[in-house]
Amino acid sequence: MKYPAVVVLVLFLCLGGVVFYNTLNNPFEFDDYHHIVENPHIKNLSGIPSFFTDHTTFSSMTPDQGGQYRPLLMVTYALNYRIGELRPLLYHLVNLSFHIGSAFLIYLIAISMLEKSPIISLPFSFPALAAGLIFLVHPFNAEVVNYISARSSVMSGFFYLLTFYFWVKYRKVRSAEPGMWSYYIASLLAFAAGMLTKEIVITLPFVLWLYDLYFKNIPHPAPRTPLFLDWRTYIPYLPFVLLIGIPYLLILKLSFGGSVISHFKRDIRSQLLLEIPILVKYWKMFFWPAGLSIVHDVDYTFGVSLSTLFSGLLIILYTGIAILLFRRRELKWKVISFFMFWFFIVLLPTTIIPLNIPFQENRGYLAIVSFVILTGVLLKESARFRKKEILIVVIVITLGIYSAATIKRNSIWKDDVTLWADAVQKNPASSRAYSNLGIAY
DSSP states (O other): OBOOHHHHHHHHHHHHHHHTGGGTTOOOOTTHIIIIITOGGGGOGGGHHHHTTOGGGGOSSOHHHHOOOOHHHHHHHHHHHHHHTTOHHHHHHHHHHHHHHHHHHHHHHHHHHHOOSSSOOOBOOHHHHHHHHHHHHOGGGHHHHHOGGGHHHHHHHHHHHHHHHHHHHHHHHTTTOTTHHHHHHHHHHHHHHHHTTOGGGGGHHHHHHHHHHHTTOSOOSOTTSOGGGOGGGGGGGHHIIIIIIHHHHHHHHHHHTTOOSOSOOOOHHHHHHHHHHHHHHHHHHHHSOOSOOSOOOOOOOOSOOHHHHHHHHHHHHHHHHHHHHHTSSSHHHHHHHHHHHHHHHHTHHHHHSOOSSOOOGGGGTTTHHHHHHHHHHHHHHHTTTSOHHHHHHHHHHHHHHHHHHHHHHHHHTTSHHHHHHHHHHHOTTOHHHHHHHHHHO
16 A cells, blocks of 8 residues: 655654654753853844854854854854744754654665665655654653754754655665656765764765675676776765765864864774763663763763673674675675664764764664664564564554653743753752752752
């Protein structure tokens, strides 16, 4: 049975509106004040050109404290202010719109990748629908809607997924439709928009290459030449790097003088020892989203502890499973394997770059895609051993539990006191949580 995409989109809009309704009037919080409330640069549309040339417009703080080059993000803040000044409702609506759009893109991407036909239609696909809906209501993603400054994550995530979707369309239809280049150009433009929103999008060319490698989409006109040595295979990725990636890095260099990384410096060994348990923590929270908070305690001892060793073994096991699934012939297992490596790629910038705050939920916004795709496929596979009616009951219960947890999480953001009291309760060793709770009182 065929269902128009618009029907599925309406479903996503309705469910997203219900689950996040109680967040729409939540106030500005934490970094929202210096990014938006106290930022004079967003209060006049005539200042929009300066967003593209002056990184100090990013915040009311001094450049070394708050400067980032994210001009397209700043444009959305300026438009928000022009329409409704400092009414949080409108800012939350924009964040929610991007989030719903990202969830719908996951649905489209899952269908595109799990369907063998070169002409991509939109049938009812349980794995795709389940993946998109779980992503939509998962409490781990509540922060990007409630925390207005996390728009950089939800907005860049939307463009990241949009770029990838157009790339999949481009590769799928290259031999079946004359308009394939329109998808390629759309992918390139979406990538540019993402780069102007947040710098983590720079990992996208590698994701595109990995997709081609996984699903044998790289043209290989010289069979005797090793794939990695044939320069012609890299031509489609060059515009992403030469026209967007390198100019973007040059702008950062000129604007910041090379000091775009936080002041908290760590050597690569210490950084990796710190991040190994954090990578495992992300997956733990995907499966069991308990302890969600604006603050997360992180062990700064940098030693090789039992926790680090255990986390390292889990990552090795995870990687081994991904490799084994890649070697399977069935398309669904290759798709799961691809997104298992997707998890590492999208988190690569925050894994290797020392940051003052090593773990934030909104940074895992793209990483959780690996979890929802895995869940959608495995739920469909379980239908082989059970009645389909039971499968529907399971997904409805799952969505109900996640939705209830998200609604409850939204209520924590209703004011400064509830937000930071929750942070103190869940992270009693955090001085930042206590300090901000004191300010809230």
